[in-house]
Amino acid sequence: MGRVQDKVALVTGGASGIGLSAATLLAKEGAKVVIADFNVEGAKKAAENIKSQGGEAVGIFLDASKEVSIKEAVDFTVEHYGTITVLYNNVGLTNLQKDLDVVNIDLDEWDRLMNVNTKSVLLGCRFAIPHMVKAGGGSIINTASMAAFVGDSVRSAYGASKAAVVNLTKYIAAQYGKDNIRCNGVAPGLILTPAAESNMPEAVLDIFEKFNALPYHGEANDIGYTVLFLASDESKFITGQTIQVEGGHYMANPSIADFKEFVSKAQSN
Numbered sequence: 001m002g003r004v005q006d007k008v009a010l011v012t013g014g015a016s017g018i019g020l021s022a023a024t025l026l027a028k029e030g031a032k033v034v035i036a037d038f039n040v041e042g043a044k045k046a047a048e049n050i051k052s053q054g055g056e057a058v059g060i061f062l063d064a065s066k067e068v069s070i071k072e073a074v075d076f077t078v079e080h081y082g083t084i085t086v087l088y089n090n091v092g093l094t095n096l097q098k099d100l101d102v103v104n105i106d107l108d109e110w111d112r113l114m115n116v117n118t119k120s121v122l123l124g125c126r127f128a129i130p131h132m133v134k135a136g137g138g139s140i141i142n143t144a145s146m147a148a149f150v151g152d153s154v155r156s157a158y159g160a161s162k163a164a165v166v167n168l169t170k171y172i173a174a175q176y177g178k179d180n181i182r183c184n185g186v187a188p189g190l191i192l193t194p195a196a197e198s199n200m201p202e203a204v205l206d207i208f209e210k211f212n213a214l215p216y217h218g219e220a221n222d223i224g225y226t227v228l229f230l231a232s233d234e235s236k237f238i239t240g241q242t243i244q245v246e247g248g249h250y251m252a253n254p255s256i257a258d259f260k261e262f263v264s265k266a267q268s269n
């Protein structure tokens with residue numbers, strides 16, 4: 001008996017990175033999984049891999065920037081597997097060229113990121129919740145980001161869109177809790193997915209690792225296992241929360257290195 005045996009999950013952005021990890025782990029633990037992604041070939045390949053290991057999955061096309069496509073993905077899940085009891089809203093975009101500080105940000109990019117990162121979460125829930133109510137309950141998980149909790153020099157739209165996901169998570173949890181629907185988020189710090197690795201020079205990765213409390217980077221399964229837990233009944237009394245999975249990067253006083261240096265200099269005098 002798997003940890004999410006016979007649950008039916010729709011995972012958006014499941015062809016690579018964090019979504020692929022979550023889809024694979026959910027299937028390994030007994031869920032039937034629809035992997036929905038812009039990269040439909042990648043989604044189908046991921047489903048084939050899952051099937052070759054004895055799991056149950058199917059890959060389909062999704063454009064999370066379009067309401068009709070999100071509705072089609074939810075409808076497909078219900079038609080194919082009879083219901084939907086887990087929704088993992090994972091698609092999210094960032095753009096280091098256009099998503100800048102507030103004075104210089106490209107406003108079309110602001111709209112695009114708000115649409116894909118935040119509105120797609122609202123729409124996934126809007127279409128899935130009536131089916132979950134019919135099924136007697138469900139678990140919704142949204143991918144936020146640690147960018148939701150801190151300020152930064154650039155990526156204003158990304159941070160704001162993910163902060164909205166954190167609060168929307170609470171609203172959904174508050175509105176549908178009595179229908180036995182839970183809604184939680186996961187906020188990754190830097191996770192070495194293929195996308196993150198190809199976007200970041202080695203020197204930037206080193207800066208991230210330096211400020212982690214732990215001596216290593218995060219990887220996709222660190223998020224995948226958190227999603228698995230939130231999808232399972234093991235987390236049945238947790239709702240409205242966003243779990244921060246970030247290696248202690250943002251947890252400590254940021255001036256700690258300077259204070260250490262100050263103390264060590266004072267001791268040597």
Ligand SMILES: NC(=O)c1ccc[n+]([C@@H]2O[C@H](COP(=O)([O-])OP(=O)(O)OC[C@H]3O[C@@H](n4cnc5c(N)ncnc54)[C@H](O)[C@@H]3O)[C@@H](O)[C@H]2O)c1
Pocket residue numbers: 012013014015016017018019036037038039042062063064065090091092093094116143144145146187188189190191192193194195196
């Ligand atoms: N990797 C990190 O360091 C990190 C940190 C914080 C938050 N996140 C968040 O985690 C989530 C997944 O990130 P990742 O690093 O695994 O990214 P990724 O690029 O590896 O995977 C994202 C997937 O989403 C798909 N996708 C993109 N746009 C789509 C669209 N409009 N419709 C459907 N599918 C689409 C892509 O084809 C890809 O398969 C995102 O929401 C991201 O913001 C990632």
